[in-house]
Amino acid sequence: MRIKKFVLLTLLVLLVIGVVLSGGCAPSQVALTATPHPAISNTVTIIENITTQAANTLIQENKSNADFVILDVRTPEEFADGHIENAVNIDLYLATFRDELDRLDKNKTYLVYCRSGSRSFSAAKIMETLKFKKIYNMLDGIIGWRAEGLPTIK
Numbered sequence: 001m002r003i004k005k006f007v008l009l010t011l012l013v014l015l016v017i018g019v020v021l022s023g024g025c026a027p028s029q030v031a032l033t034a035t036p037h038p039a040i041s042n043t044v045t046i047i048e049n050i051t052t053q054a055a056n057t058l059i060q061e062n063k064s065n066a067d068f069v070i071l072d073v074r075t076p077e078e079f080a081d082g083h084i085e086n087a088v089n090i091d092l093y094l095a096t097f098r099d100e101l102d103r104l105d106k107n108k109t110y111l112v113y114c115r116s117g118s119r120s121f122s123a124a125k126i127m128e129t130l131k132f133k134k135i136y137n138m139l140d141g142i143i144g145w146r147a148e149g150l151p152t153i154k
Contacts, residue, residue, distance in 0.1 A: 045128040052144040067108045073123040082152035113138035
């Protein structure tokens with residue numbers, strides 16, 4: 001019986017150590033992914049999850065930057081109901097979504113948002129597979145944007 005308790009205690013301690021060393025269950029604010037074989041390509045995608053306020057700051061800092069794109073991945077109806085100024089709309093639900101993304105300049109910086117942050121995260125992961133270089137995912141989407149009292153246009 002003592003051996004069984006010792007083994008269980010050891011497993012529990014190892015599990016706790018594993019969780020601590022892996023950063024726990026909380027999502028990372030920055031995900032850095034490199035291509036599988038660096039000799040083939042030196043492309044690195046950086047996806048950074050950011051708050052609504054950080055997104056607003058990023059937009060203000062990049063107002064005259066032609067290499068900065070605001071990408072709204074909601075439906076056209078949602079987009080028409082109000083969106084961030086200068087946003088480009090590509091509906092995540094379209095069958096051609098991946099193809100439309102693939103036509104974009106992968107070297108530009110993208111701020112991606114949706115209604116609440118879920119679709120934009122999915123879009124960012126697709127953009128990662130397409131080898132986009134820098135992607136910001138607005139965590140709270142347009143809901144968070146409006147909750148902060150930030151402007152939208154129709």
